[in-house]
Amino acid sequence: MSAEKSQLNSAWCLWYESRKEVAEEEEEWGTQQKKVTSFSTVEDFWRVYNNIxxxxxxxxxHMYHFFKEGIQPSWEDEANANGGCWRFGIRPAEHLFEEKWMTLLLSVLGETLDPTGNSVCGISMVMKQKGARIELWMKSAEDVAAIATVGRRLRQLNVVDKKEKLEFRKHMGDVMYVL
Structure with missing residues (x-):
């Protein structure tokens, strides 16, 4: 007898990316991205997460990207082309780094930041020399209500230091909103 699994509202993919050097040719962009696996249940998420x-x-x-199934973590993907992302930093040495990342990840996968389930495409964690940059990718940079709602909910999670700027930036554009 097998236990019934808990379905997520959407299927998700884990992508891994390693960039020793930034690609100089646009054709090379994304060649370092590798789709690791897909999952659609809570149990399968934990199986993946506990083994990375x-x-x-x-x-x-090096980067982790968790995106909805069928959406690649690139600006060129049709689902991301007209969007943007909320961006902020977390220092790896910071107390509770893993807990903050987990809170963000579970909020995205559980679709609690996005009441419609249609606005958030995915989340990326980009490790830098002095810390991690978190990017929460949104489908439309024109949907001001969804952007504001998700931004407020990000602040409410208490994963962004109160002194830290939380910026929404249109892909290939300027900062549009700051909370």
Whole structure:
């Protein structure tokens, strides 16, 4: 007798990316991205998460991307083309780094930041020399109500230091909102 699994509202993919050097040719962009696996249940998420390197242990220029099935973590993907992302930093040495990353990740996968389930495409954790940059990718930079709602909910999670700027930036554009 097998236990019934708990379905997520959407299927998700884990992508891994390693960039030793930034691609100089646009054709090379994304060639370092590898789709690791897909999952659609809570149990399968934990199976994946418990078998990957903790985010705080990633080397600089290595990234985790958790995106909805069928959406690639690139600006060129049709689902992301007209969007943007909320961006902020977390220092790996910071107390509770893994807990903050987990809170963000579960909020995205459980679709609690986005009441419609249609606005958030995914989340990326980009390890840098002095910390991690978190990017929460949104489908439309024109949907001001969804952007504001998600931004407020991000602040309410208490994962962004109160002194830290939380910026929404249109893909390939300027900062549009700051909370």
């Amino acid at each position: 390197l903790p985010a705080s242990k990633l080397e600089p220029n």
